[in-house]
Amino acid sequence: MEHNIAIIGAGPRGTYCLRRLTLYLRQHPLPDPVHIHLIEKSGKFGGGGIHSPTQPEYLLLNTIGSQITAFGDDDAEARASAARKTLHGYLIDQGISIGPNDYPSRARHGRYLAAMFDWIEAKRPPGVTVHRHCREAVDIEPGEDGAQLIRFEDGSAVAAHEILLLTGHAKNRIVPGSLMEAWAQFAEGQQQKGRNVSYVNLVYPVSEKTAHIEPGETVYVIGMGLTAVDVVKTFTYGRGGRFGPDRYTPSGKEPYVILGSRLGMPYSARGRNQKSDQYKGRIFTREAVEAVKARKSKVDFKEDLLSLMIREMEFVYYSKMLGPRFGEDF
Numbered sequence: 001m002e003h004n005i006a007i008i009g010a011g012p013r014g015t016y017c018l019r020r021l022t023l024y025l026r027q028h029p030l031p032d033p034v035h036i037h038l039i040e041k042s043g044k045f046g047g048g049g050i051h052s053p054t055q056p057e058y059l060l061l062n063t064i065g066s067q068i069t070a071f072g073d074d075d076a077e078a079r080a081s082a083a084r085k086t087l088h089g090y091l092i093d094q095g096i097s098i099g100p101n102d103y104p105s106r107a108r109h110g111r112y113l114a115a116m117f118d119w120i121e122a123k124r125p126p127g128v129t130v131h132r133h134c135r136e137a138v139d140i141e142p143g144e145d146g147a148q149l150i151r152f153e154d155g156s157a158v159a160a161h162e163i164l165l166l167t168g169h170a171k172n173r174i175v176p177g178s179l180m181e182a183w184a185q186f187a188e189g190q191q192q193k194g195r196n197v198s199y200v201n202l203v204y205p206v207s208e209k210t211a212h213i214e215p216g217e218t219v220y221v222i223g224m225g226l227t228a229v230d231v232v233k234t235f236t237y238g239r240g241g242r243f244g245p246d247r248y249t250p251s252g253k254e255p256y257v258i259l260g261s262r263l264g265m266p267y268s269a270r271g272r273n274q275k276s277d278q279y280k281g282r283i284f285t286r287e288a289v290e291a292v293k294a295r296k297s298k299v300d301f302k303e304d305l306l307s308l309m310i311r312e313m314e315f316v317y318y319s320k321m322l323g324p325r326f327g328e329d330f
């Protein structure tokens with residue numbers, strides 16, 4: 001019997017899953033052919049959506065390049081090349097001058113993911129076929145012989161015995177009777193009167209979704225998290241403004257932006273990474289976890305593991321704070 005496995009969404013998670021699945025199938029081969037169907041609506045396998053390679057370079061990751069990888073610690077084959085092991089290694093290999101502690105753009109991360117996706121597909125074991133579907137899955141319904149049918153907009157479908165639903169960030173549905181619906185209806189009414197009023201429910205891709213906003217118009221941004229950072233950058237950098245060391249030089253094309261949130265506080269910026277290499281646990285170690293497992297038939301996270309983690313954090317905190325005096329009696 002042929003096996004059909006579907007992965008809906010080929011963003012970072014879909015890419016990682018494809019690797020884990022093909023590695024597993026290499027280690028545990030099945031006698032019958034395996035078909036893996038990758039369904040990605042953007043057509044960008046690896047970096048679709050949030051990590052699209054076509055978005056502007058000023059939209060950054062909030063993770064440093066040397067701490068991003070598409071591969072697990074146990075994946076020696078993939079990690080054998082620095083250009084695959086981390087995003088930073090990939091960018092250096094591409095001739096891009098960037099430090100290991102710098103925050104690369106999400107577009108570059110998308111290019112890394114797309115390259116890794118191609119490599120993973122090329123490395124699939126014999127008997128495994130990868131099918132790319134540049135389609136949007138709109139429904140899943142029961143099929144024949146225990147299979148599920150993944151339906152596309154035109155009514156056609158792909159049958160799968162197993163489905164991994166990795167669709168990532170979703171657009172909030174406007175619930176009838178909600179405040180959001182009232183805002184959307186208000187904006188629509190204003191547009192019918194020829195006014196440039198809009199309610200943008202999902203702001204990605206940001207440049208396209210905000211292009212209609214004219215210089216000097218007032219924009220109210222609900223929320224002060226990651227997406228708000230992208231929006232403010234799009235209205236400033238994206239419109240030709242420049243941030244200097246002590247001041248911002250406007251281009252004159254910016255709208256007037258008001259940010260609001262329940263807390264009224266923007267998210268904290270990420271700190272500069274001052275660690276010279278990757279910290280290796282001294283207390284919360286594999287050996288310590290194995291010892292707990294040998295002692296108890298059922299490991300309790302709070303009781304057995306969290307205490308190890310907290311002691312590890314305390315160890316790092318006090319050893320850094322006290323330096324050479326760490327371990328002395330007080």
Ligand SMILES: Cc1cc2nc3c(=O)[nH]c(=O)nc-3n(C[C@H](O)[C@H](O)[C@H](O)COP(=O)(O)OP(=O)(O)OC[C@H]3O[C@@H](n4cnc5c(N)ncnc54)[C@H](O)[C@@H]3O)c2cc1C
Nearest residue numbers: 009011012013040041048049061062063136137167168169
């Ligand atoms: C603005 C922003 C910045 C972020 N920055 C970071 C960061 O710096 N570092 C970090 O670790 N995380 C970051 N994240 C968190 C983000 O969730 C993860 O980085 C990552 O994108 C999650 O991967 P994913 O594959 O689960 O989802 P996504 O990246 O959202 O990918 C899902 C994929 O599924 C596809 N898809 C969705 N629905 C369908 C459908 N019906 N049919 C077919 N295809 C479909 C989409 O096109 C997309 O390609 C950020 C999130 C946001 C919103």
